[in-house]
Amino acid sequence: MNVVVCVKQIPDPAEPGKLEADNTLDRSGKLILDESDSYGVEMALQLADAAGGGDVTLVSMAPNNETAGLRTALAMGAAKAILVSDEALSGAGALDTAKVLAAAIKRAEPDLVVAATESSDGYTGTVPEQVAALLGLPSITFAKHVEISGETVSVQRQTELGYDEVETTLPALVSVTAGVVEPRYPSFKGIMAAKSKPVDQLSLADLGIDAGTVGSAGAGQEIVAVDDAPAREAGEVVEDDGEGYAKIVAYLENLKVI
C-alpha cells in the first residue's frame, strides 16, 4: 500500500510568532516538522506496516527549499519526500496550498493520503478536505482511530458528542487528530539513514501550475490590517497560605454563583 503523508514545516511554535511587513506569517527562520503531522507520519507508517509494506512518501510545501522538518519525518521511517518550494507561493491561502499539494500527491499515486486535521500555525483545518476534493477522493476528517482491511478504510471520527464509525473505500484521504498514536522518536540509525533518502524538489513550473493562479497573485484575499487585540486585565494573584480556597469561595459568593 502506498501512503502519502502531508507534512507542514512550520516556525518553532515555542518561539513568539512574527509577521512580515506584508502581514503574512514570517517563515524565514528555521522550520520544523509540525507536531500535528508527526501523528500522521506515525499513523502512515503503522498502516503501511499492517498492510504488509509499501512506501510512505512525504509531501510538503515550504519556502526556501526547507527540508529540516522533512528530515525528521524521514528519520521516523518515511521512504522519500516531495517538496514544493516556489517564491510565487508566498501569501498562498488554504485553497492555493491544497492545489499545490494535490498536484504533488498525484505523482506518488497513493492508495491512501494522510494529513493532520489542522496545522499548528495556520489551523484553517480545510486543506486536507480541499486536497481530497481536488483529487476526487473520498475523505474522512477528524479521525481518532484508523483501520484498513482490504479496500475498506474504517475510521472512528471525532464528533461534538462522541464519535462516529465511518467507512469508505480506497483510494481515500484521512485527516488525523493529535494524540491518535504515539509518534516514535527517530533512532540514531534512522537519523543517519534520513540524510540520504531522496527529496524530490519541485517548483510550480515542474507541477505545471501557473504562478499567477496561486500565492498572493491568485489568493482572492488581502490582509488590510493587523491590530492588537484588547488585552484582558490581570486581576489579583495571591499566594495560597492555606486560605486560598476561601478567596475563591468569597469571589463566587460575590458573583452570586453560590
Next chain:
Amino acid sequence: MALNRIWVYAEAADGKVAPITLEILTKARELAGTVEALYGDGDGDTIAEVLGAHGATRIYATGDLQGSTPGVPAASAIAALVESGERPDLILFGTTYEGRDVAARLSVALDQPVITNNTDIAVDGDAVVVTEPVFGGTKLVRTKFTGSGPHIALIRPKSFAAETSGGGPAEVVTIEVPDYGTAKVKNRHVEETTGPKLDEAAVVVSGGRGLGAAEKYQIIEDLARSLKGAPGASRAIVDAGWVPYSYQVGQTGKVVKPNVYIAAGISGATQHLVGMKGAKNIIAVNKDPEAPIFSVADLGIVGDVHKVLPQLLEALQGR
C-alpha cells in the same frame, strides 16, 4: 453598503439547531437584505421555525443523506444551486467539524478561497472583511475578499450573541444532491454526560496536567457538579487519555464563554487561552506564579491543586 444576500450553513442534531447557526444568522441579518439558510444533513421542516425566527426566510435543504457524511453531498448540492444561477454574495459556515468539511469541498467546487476561524465580519463599502485572531488571540488580522463572490468564510462559535428577529417559519426548498460520496456513517457513539453542556454552562471547571494523574480529575468533576457547571480540560490531558476529547477547551476544542471559568493546573498556553479568554470571570489555581494563565485571571491562587481543590470542594459541599 449592505450585501444583497447571505447564505448561512445550518447545523442541527436531533432536530435541535446548533447555537452557532443562530449566532451566524443573527449577524448575517445585520449585513444583508436577504438571509437564507442551507441545510446539508436532512429535511428542513423540523428546523424551519427556529431558523425563521432568527431571520432566515428560506431553507435550501438536501433531504436525507442516506448515511453519508455531509462533506461531499452538501457541497455538491450547494455548488449545483450556485451553478443554477442563485448568487449569494457570501456563504457563512461555523468553524465546526461539519462546517469545515462542507466549506472546504465547496471552495474547490466554486474555486473560491475560504477564510476560517473568524470572530467578526463586516461590510466595508463593497468589500467583505473578516477578522481572525492569531498568536493566541493577541493580534487580530483583518482580511478582505478581493475576487468576485460568492465568498466563503467560517465563523468561530460564540463570536456573536444569537437574537430572534420575530420572523415566521422559513420556506423550505429541497435541493438536488448530485453526489452522495462514498464515506458512510455506520454507527454513532455518544459519550454520556450529565449536567450542562460544556459550551453552554454558566460555570466551567477545567483541569490540566498539573493534576498529576488521571484519577485526580475526579475532583474537577465534583467541583463542576457542586457549582452546577460543566467539567473541561486542557489538550494535554485529553491527549494523555485522562478525559474524552469532548472535554477539551481551546483552539482545537470548544470555545466557552461562561460566567465563571476555573482553570486548575493549566499553564495557559495560547491555544488554551483562545478557547476561554472570553469568560466573564476567570479563576486560576497554579503552583507556578509565572504561569501565563495568571495574566488573564481575575483571581489567581498560587498554590497546589491537591491542597486548594479539596478544601474548596469541602467548603462548597458544606453550604
